[in-house]
Amino acid sequence: MKKTLILTVLLACVLPLAALDLDLGLQLGPRTAVGQIKDTYGGGLVFFPSARLNVWQGLGIGLGYELGYKREATIGLFDEESTLKVSGFEAFVSYEVAAGKFRPYARLGLGSYKYSQEIESQFAEGVDDTKTAVSLAAGVKVLFDGLFVSAELKHVPLKVQPLTEEVDLGGLRLLVGVGYRIGL
Amino acid sequence: MKYVKKSMLFLAVLLLLLPAGVLPAEESGAVAGAQPQQVKLLGGLDRLIEFYRDYDRLNDENWTKFQHQFRLQAVTKYVPELAGKIPMPPLHKPKRIRKNLPKELANRATFPRTPLPMYRAFFDPEQQKRMGWSEDTFECVVSLGDDGAALKQAGVKIVSLLPYKKGSMARVQVAGKDLEKVSQLQGVRSMAPARQHELDNDLGSRSTGVPRLRLGQPGHYTRGYTGNGVIVGLIDSGIDWTHPDFLDPVTGQTRIQYIWETGRNTTYAQTPEGMFGGNMTGLNYGTVWTRADITGGTCLQQDTNGHGTHTSGTAAGNGYATGLYTGMAPNADIIMVNGLTNNGILFIYELGRILNRPCVVNMSYGPSLPLHYAAYYPEWYPMDPTDSDGMWIDSLHQYFGPGNIPVKSAGNQGHWNTYTDLSGGSYPYKEGGYHSGATTAGASSHVLNVPDYTPLWTSWWGVPPGQYDNPEIWMGCWMDRPCDITVLSPEGYNLSFPFSSGGGGYVFPDGQYVFITINTTPYANGAYVAWVWMVPYYGHYYGSPYAMQPTAGDWTFTATPLTPGAGHVDFWEADFNLWYGGDYAPIDWATDEIYTTFSGSSSHSNYIVDEGATPYEITVGAWTTRDGWDSIDGHSYTWTASPWMNTIADFSSPGPSRDRFLKPDLAAPGNIILSSLSQYSPYASIPPYITPDGQHMAMSGTSMSAPHVTGGTALILQKNSNLGVADVRGRLQKWARNDAYTRQIGRSGFGAGKLNLLPLNDPPVALLSGTPAEIVLDESQDAAFSGAGSYDPEGFPLTYAFSLVSAPAGAVAELSPSGSQAALEVDPDVEGTYQVGLVVNDGIVDSAMALATVTAKFYPVLPATAFAVQRLESDLIFSKEYVNRLSWQANPENKVTVAGYKLYRKAKGADDGAYQLLQQFAPTVFSYEERGLTAAQLYTYKLTTIDSRGRESDPVVAGN
Known part of the structure; x- marks a missing residue:
């Protein structure tokens, strides 16, 4: 977390040195699940609003928040009702290649992911915890003057063990979105 | 007093008749010589024929002359030494005598006498009229050896003709002039006048247990023994059909099905003949009122006496009028025959047959002759199964079969005690008596004690004492076989009357005249009749030495059978206190014993008379259940006598029958019976007799006891309609109640005991x-x-x-x-x-x-079976939950009621002392899951069964 802050401060120092662009976008799309999560809860739809500042020659930094994954399912021997929620705050660094209107990019993020499982049973203990994980994404933007559309593939490897069992909460996200580039 | 008056008349006329009876047949011109050999004239038919012949030539003016002439003639014949020496006494001249009488006596209805009072007694013209017959028509019972062809051919009016014992029994109506001719027709075995009757009504009361045999409200009894489906027929003075006690409260219509008013002939209503035809063609008189006539209000019949309404109420009233005095069979249908004729039995039986209903007939009446007349006319009192009316009734039963029961009042000739009535008068009621007990196995003596007495009066009808105050002694005698009779006077004079002589007369030296007539022709039952007459001769014409009364002392009458064998000799005496002139002598009742009495088994009671003495009817005596009643006039009246309550009623004829069979058959309440009141009755205007409800009244008599049995019989027939007379009698006698009173008085008055119908009830059945x-x-x-x-x-x-x-x-x-x-x-x-x-x-x-x-x-509490623990794992993704699933089964061998189960738990491997109660279960729970366990939580369980009292069974154990 400290590293993120340091990097953010450095970028803020060099920003005035170059021409700055600010990309505001909103992406959404399905995400997959793996293992027991997939068997029990399955995938879901997530949203990813973000803000990216192009600080130098296609290199940019930004913040985003993934939300929207909330699944309900009956679990256990007694088919008890349960709800699984996953969301995460990310700070990322991305590099964008200028190729006309098309701007392929790659992004590396570091996020803090919050997950919880609620079970309607007096005999089962619920889960509510947070874990930090990196995320990797690659995609392309198509610019139309200030507007742009984007599509990306994102992967978050997230394995947790808040209780007795280790659970893989990771999965791929296929996101598409729109945004607006503001020249500063 | 009614009987007293009749006694006067009969005694007087008897004097007229005796000569005809005692003279040889050829001299008297009696019918005996004219009748065919095979014909037996029963019950005074021969006299009846004679009376009819003499009817026209006798009149009120010369009857006294006749009696003295006949007396003189008889004495002359049998005491020839006195012939010509006996002057004729002065004749009574009724008209002259009446002038000398006190006014109150001169106005007496019975004086002067009516011609032929005996005729009137046998055949009361008023009753003839009530029967719808002319005055000179006589109803007779005829036993026939064939089917009555000769009767039919001769045009004799046949009331009924029924087959009977290889012949037939008929009731015919014959004019007086044809009596002898009819008696001689081919096929006639015997012929006797049918009896006429008088109501057995003296006074008034009730009870028997019957109210417990039924359920419902007065007027509307819905269950039990109520006489439902049975006909209660009554031959009586009629019925007040407007009385509510005879209404059906449900329909509002009368329960009276028919009323045969024998004395009313109408052109618009039918007769029994019109209803029945066939054998009943002779019943073509009177009027039959139907239920429709009664309901429609066109019935003209009225009970102007009140007797029939009262008996009807006792037998079948339903208490609808005021809820009081419900009768014995309140749901029975009623048929009333207004007129005291046994033809009513035929009428009722025939209706019962047509309606296919059992019926019981109540006959609360008796012979029109008082019983002490048996001394005068013993042939009228055969009193055994050979009674002609009895045989006729038997023929009805042979014809109609079971389910037809006649019930008869025993008669009110009992003299049990002295009683007082409403007026407070005291009556030492000792009228006549008989001496029985002697048999014909050998000579039997009957000692009659004649008391001395002193007349009270000094002048009677203008005649000084000693002239006409001489009482007379009359005796009748029944002998079951021919007997010679001897008479021994108190002075020791002996006189013999051989049977073959037919009797005779003799004047003893003391002036006592004894006259005996023996009828040498046996009656239908094979018995013989004799008469004894003892009267002083007119010694006063010769001076005072002659006794003016039968000599005081013991007179011994000895009957010696010609051929000894089984049987009886019965002497009957009339009331000694009969004055020669025809009335009671005014004797001091308190100081003078004025009765002749037989010594030994002397009795002042009497046989049952009439056909009620036969086995073909159920004969009912009366006992006392009540000694008073409340009246509509606001007073309470009480009659007292000793003995009284619970004993035989003082008037109830005690029986037995002449041939020594038990009669009456049983006794029922008959003293002061409260029952329905006819609005047309004279009693309706005599408040003391009327109950406060104004609808009922008090009456007493065996007339009142018979309808108790009649109604009771209806209840028996309701239960079993196929019973005959013997069957019903058997039941009634078997059920009859006997107590200290019946045993004390003796069974002769009560018969088999007191009417008790409770055994009619079938006992309930308990099921548990x-x-x-x-x-x-x-x-x-x-x-x-x-x-x-x-x-x-x-x-x-x-x-x-x-x-x-x-x-x-x-x-x-x-x-x-x-x-x-x-x-x-x-x-x-x-x-x-x-x-x-x-x-x-x-x-x-x-x-x-x-x-x-x-x-x-x-029984012990047994543990559950199949107790087991199953370890389960529940995957919750982030964790695993472990579950111990326990199950068991109820033990089928358990006798106790399982109240529940207790489950204990301890950690696996721990000591047994570590068990702790985990859970208690209801008896219907047979499983349990312990959840939320971790993999490390392993346990051992112990299960016990508990019963309703908390007892625990031995445990069963299972675990991880």
Whole structure:
């Protein structure tokens, strides 16, 4: 977390040195699940609003928040009702290649992911915890003057063990979105 | 007084008749010489024929002359030495005598005498008129050896003709002039006048247990023995058909089906002949009022006497008028014959046959002659099964079969005691008497004591004492075989009357005249009749030495049978106190014993007379159930006598029959009976007799006792309509109640005892069940018993009486009845068998006891079976939940009631002392899951079964 802050401060120092662009976008799309999560809860739809500042020659930094994954399912021997929620705050660094209107990019993020499982049973203990994980994404933007559309593939490897069992909460996200580039 | 008046008339006329009876047949011109050999004239037909012949030539003016002439003629014949020496006494001149009488005596209705009073007694013209017959028409009972062809051919009016004993029995109506001719027709075995009757009504009362045999409200009895479906017929003075006691409260219509008013001939209403035809073609007189006539209000019949309405109310009134005085058979249908004729039996039986209903006929009447007339006319009192009317009734039963029962009043000739009546007068009621007990096995003597007495009057009808105050002694005699008769006077004079002589007369030296007539022709039953007349001769014409009365002292009459054998000799005496002139002598009742009495088995009571003495009718005496009543005039009246309450009524004829059969058959309440009042009755204007409700009145007599039995018989026929006379009599006599009073007085007056109909009721049936059959002790101590299945054949409501019949030794148990149920709480500490009994009562009689048993026993609590623990794992993704699933089954061997289960738990491997109660379960729960366990939580479980008292069984164990 400290590293993120340091990097953010450095970028803020060099920003005035170059021409700055600010990309505001909103992406959404399905995400997959793996293992027991997939068997029990399955995938879901997530949203990813973000803000990216192009600080130098296609290199940019930004913040985003993934939300929207909330699944309900009956679990256990007694088919008890349960709800699984996953969301995460990310700070990322991305590099964008200028190729006309098309701007392929790659992004590396570091996020803090919050997950919880609620079970309607007096005999089962619920889960509510947070874990930090990196995320990797690659995609392309198509610019139309200030507007742009984007599509990306994102992967978050997230394995947790808040209780007795280790659970893989990771999965791929296929996101598409729109945004607006503001020249500063 | 009615009988006194008649006595006067009969005695006087008898004087006229005796010569005809005592003279040889060829001299008297009696019918005996003219009648065919095979014909037996019964019951005074011969006299009747003579009377009819003499009817026209006798009149009120010369009857006294006749009697003296006949007397003189007789004395001259049998005491020839006195012939010509006896001057004629001065003749009574009624008209002259009447001038000398006090005014109150001169106005007496019975003086001067009516010609031929005997004729009137046998055949009362007024009654003839009531019967719808002309005055010179006589009804006779004829026994025939064939089918009556000669009667039919001769045009004789046949009232009924029924087959009977290889011949037939007929009732015919014959004009007086044809009597002899009819008696000689081919096929006639015997012929006798049919009796006429008078109501057996003296005074008034009720009871028998019958109210307990029925359910409902007065006027509307819905269950039990009510006479439903049975016809109660009554031959009586009619019925007040407007009386509400004879209405059906449901339909509002009368319960009277028919009224045959024999004395009313109409052109617009039918006669019995019109209804029946066939054998009943002779019943072509009178008027039959139907139910429609009564309902429509066109019936003209009225009960102007009140007797018939009263007896009807007792037999079949339903109490609808005021809810009081319900009769014996309140739901029976009623048929009334207004007119005292036995043809009414035929009428009622025939209607019963047509309607296909059983019927019982009430005859509350007796012979028109007072009983002491048996001394004068013994041939009128055969009083055994050969009675002609009795045989005729038997023929009816042969024809109509069972289900037809005649009930007869025993008669009011009993003289049990002295009683007082409403007026406070005292009556030493001793009228006549008989001497019996002697048999014809050998000579039998009958000693008659004649008391001395002193007349009170000094002048009577202008005649000084000693001239006409001489009482006379009359005796009749029945002999079952021919006997010579000898008479021994108190002075020792002896006179013999050989049977073959037919009797004769003799004047003893003391002036006493004894006259005996022996009828040498046997009557139908083979018995012989004799008459004895003792009267002083007119010694006063020769001076005072001659006795003016039968010589005081013992007179011995000895009957010596010509051929000794079984049988009886009975002497009957008339009232000694009959004055020669025809009235009672005014004797001081208190100081003078004025009765002649037989010594030894002397009795001032009497046989049952009339056809009621036959086995073909049920004959009823009367006993006393009430000594007073409240009247509509606001007073309470009481009659007293000793003995009184619960004893035989003082008037009830005690019996037996002349041939020594038990009569009456039984006794029923007959003194001061309260029953329906006819609005047309003279009693309706005599408030003291009327009850406060204004609808009923008090009457007494065997007339009142007979309808109790009549109604009771209707109840018997309701239950079994196929019973004959002997069957019903057998039941009534078997059921009859006997107590200290019947035993004290003797069975002669009560017959078999007091009417008791309660045995008619079938006892209820108790049914009892107990649950459970086995009580498991420690679990429960209660058993339930139910008698709800019990029932009463008559449908009467039941009361239940439970009892603990037996219990295990030392046990303390409590039985708690409630209606038809009972709960038994047994001793919780004692095993054994309890026996509970149930007796139900239908209001009359207990049932047999029904028993039910339960057994109390201890049983242990057995543990559950198939106890097991299953370890389960529940995957919750982030964690795993472990579950111990426990299951068991109820033990089928358990006798106790399982109240639940207790589950204990300890950690696996821990000591048994570590078990802790985990859970308690209801008895219907057979599984349990312990959840939320971790993999490390392993346990061992122990399960016990508990019963209702908290006892725990041995444990069963299972675990991880």
